[in-house]
Amino acid sequence: MPDPTPPAADPAVPPATHPTAHPTAHRDTPGLTAPDRTPPPVVPASDGPAAVTDADRAVLAEQLGRVPRGLVAVAARCVCGRPLVVRTAPRLDDGTPFPTTYYLTSPQAVAAVSSVEATGAMKEMTGRLAEDPELAAAHRRAHEAYLADRAELGDVPEIAGISAGGMPHRVKCLHVLVAHALAAGPGVSPFGDETLALVADRWSPDRCTC
Ligand SMILES: [Zn+2]
Numbered sequence: 001m002p003d004p005t006p007p008a009a010d011p012a013v014p015p016a017t018h019p020t021a022h023p024t025a026h027r028d029t030p031g032l033t034a035p036d037r038t039p040p041p042v043v044p045a046s047d048g049p050a051a052v053t054d055a056d057r058a059v060l061a062e063q064l065g066r067v068p069r070g071l072v073a074v075a076a077r078c079v080c081g082r083p084l085v086v087r088t089a090p091r092l093d094d095g096t097p098f099p100t101t102y103y104l105t106s107p108q109a110v111a112a113v114s115s116v117e118a119t120g121a122m123k124e125m126t127g128r129l130a131e132d133p134e135l136a137a138a139h140r141r142a143h144e145a146y147l148a149d150r151a152e153l154g155d156v157p158e159i160a161g162i163s164a165g166g167m168p169h170r171v172k173c174l175h176v177l178v179a180h181a182l183a184a185g186p187g188v189s190p191f192g193d194e195t196l197a198l199v200a201d202r203w204s205p206d207r208c209t210c
Pocket residue numbers: 078079080081082207208209210
């Protein structure tokens with residue numbers, strides 16, 4: 001099964017064309033009842049904290065160089081109100097499946113997490129999965145929670161059962177896991193929580209460094 005996680009070298013910008021995009025030509029096969037015609041995304045209430053405002057779009061464009069594609073909601077905010085994490089549609093407008101449902105947009109957070117990745121933490125974390133059944137179970141629950149959150153946005157067969165960041169068997173991208181932890185809150189992503197603790201003296205959602 002192809003690994004859909006975007007390259008770690010480019011954690012902040014969803015790829016223009018996903019590198020493992022599954023061909024979707026079958027959707028247009030005459031006579032085939034398209035199984036992946038998805039219902040419209042769940043759109044958050046326009047006045048809720050997740051709602052994307054014009055100001056958010058401006059900040060996101062500043063953070064990423066452009067407004068992220070497939071943008072559905074702001075999933076986490078800095079105490080100052082600026083977006084930290086966006087929630088993205090599982091299928092982009094051009095049909096590309098996009099498995100990274102939670103995307104870390106804050107450059108300060110991305111840099112802090114990159115500093116942890118640079119220490120090789122993912123290999124050590126992956127190793128602990130084999131030694132600690134409780135941790136492995138928590139990481140699997142995070143995977144399932146990730147898929148459940150995505151399912152709210154539609155069904156995309158090409159990425160069914162595939163989450164992101166290496167879940168459930170590996171730890172591959174801490175940016176993905178931190179984005180999930182920030183979006184879901186503490187206690188959902190064990191490695192996301194752990195990474196946030198590791199960077200807490202440098203970056204925290206509770207202390208604006210925007
Ligand atoms: Zn801030």
